[in-house]
Amino acid sequence: MVASGITRVQGGDRIKRSPPLPRSIPAAAWRLLSFFSFFGVWWLAANPWKPLASARVLPSPLTVAEAFWVHAYENLRTLDWSFALFGNDIDLVFQIPVLIHAVGVTLGRVAISFVIAMILGTIGGILMGRWGKVDFALDGWLMMGLNMPALIIGMLSFVWFGLNDTALIIAVIINKVPTVAVTVREGARAVERDLMQVARAFRLSWQKTLFKVYLPQLYPFIMAAGRSGLALLWKIILVYELLGRSSGVGYQLSTYFSMFEIKSVLAYAFSFMAVVILIEILLVRRLERRMTRWRMAS
Template sequence: MILLAIGWELMARSLANPLVPHVAEIGSELVRILSDGSFVSQVLVTLGRVALGFVFAFAVSLAVGIAMGRNRYVRQFAEPAVLIGLTVPGLVWALLCVIWFGISLTTSTVAVALSLAPPLTLSIAQGVKTVSAELQEIAAVYQLSQRARLRFLWLPTLYPFLLNGIRIGLSMAWKVIVLVEIFGLSSGVGYRLNVEYSSMNVAGVLAWTIGFAAVMAVLEYGFIGGLERRLTRWRRVASV
């Protein structure tokens, strides 16, 4: 980060262009949006929209992914749609949802779900196929309950695949939700980026971008990384 800031400052001084602000100007904008409370409030709005779309996508992906992993007919039927969903750019989902649903909570929820569901579904399906057939037979011989099988057999196997799918899906969801907010909503990080862009405040655009990227990094390395270490600690213990 320090090298990037130094490189940017050198570029800004060499170009001497108002469209390439100095690091001090960007820092000043970042302090402003943090001190007036607008950054925290708008980030919470954006995160809430992502969370709602994630819950919807997770419920659908879990059901479809398990069915794809356990039944080849379901896999043959659903896999083309999942692969197509992976190739559709987030910009397309954002535009379509704004056209279909207008300015509403449904717009952001569906757009996030459509971008997050394909990678999550595919990861779950791949995880289900890796569950050991021998362990499934042992569970059947000992007549373990469905709850016990889910807790001790299925979930430990699926955790890495779930987290991988969540990482990929969220990386796409952040881009989609910002685009939706830019195109059709009146709050959120995307909306604030659009406001700064409309006023040609490049330093403001960069300040919001840096702040939002920092929040995403905290979620990735703090929340998701911590969750992964907690859920997969049995693997480290078993390998000792």
């Protein structure tokens, strides 16, 4: 039935030609080359014979790697965790590397604020895209949210809600919700009425209509909002941690910056970047591929 990439069936019907195989190996090699070339240029700039700046200002990749090892393995932080379980007071004391703890704390803040911002932004975008009156009513708020500097939102949030995680997460959400809402609103405007008519004609339940007919049309927009949001969100969180928190990667960056210890600043920065890139590759891209695989079939 399959010949030369074309599948034929009886009655003269024909399905479309299969897409050519992706040239994954050369593309991956190019990406790796690009990645390592960055470190090569850095090493050349910081070479021990004729560096562009002093080792204190521009440490070499190896120096930063040593600093990473110290923070990720040797510098330990003691955590004391007390809680009640079945009427017994339990007190857990354990030690973890400072860098791992800081990355974990920041990642937790990223996760919480990302999920809440995506949910609120998606709901807002759907409502605005679906009903013109809601769009008119919220458009002014959206414009304000999109144009308000992130730094000011963070400062005001810390002033109004205190120097705590709640204030930080609220500030991040206020920053992120408008951008998600704008993207999802475009998706909601593009939803095909014809397909919604199919759901009504066959009297599908609201759950089936929402999850099988409506939301799949929005997935590309939600994924686009999620990807751009994640990239923006963790950078904002680092600034807010630097501004008003005493834990997390942002706080560590501020500490080492005040001591002018650039190797530690870079060690923390690259650690967190690596984690975010891993999340992008292992989670976000796979999720996107899964949700939009039908498009790749066309």
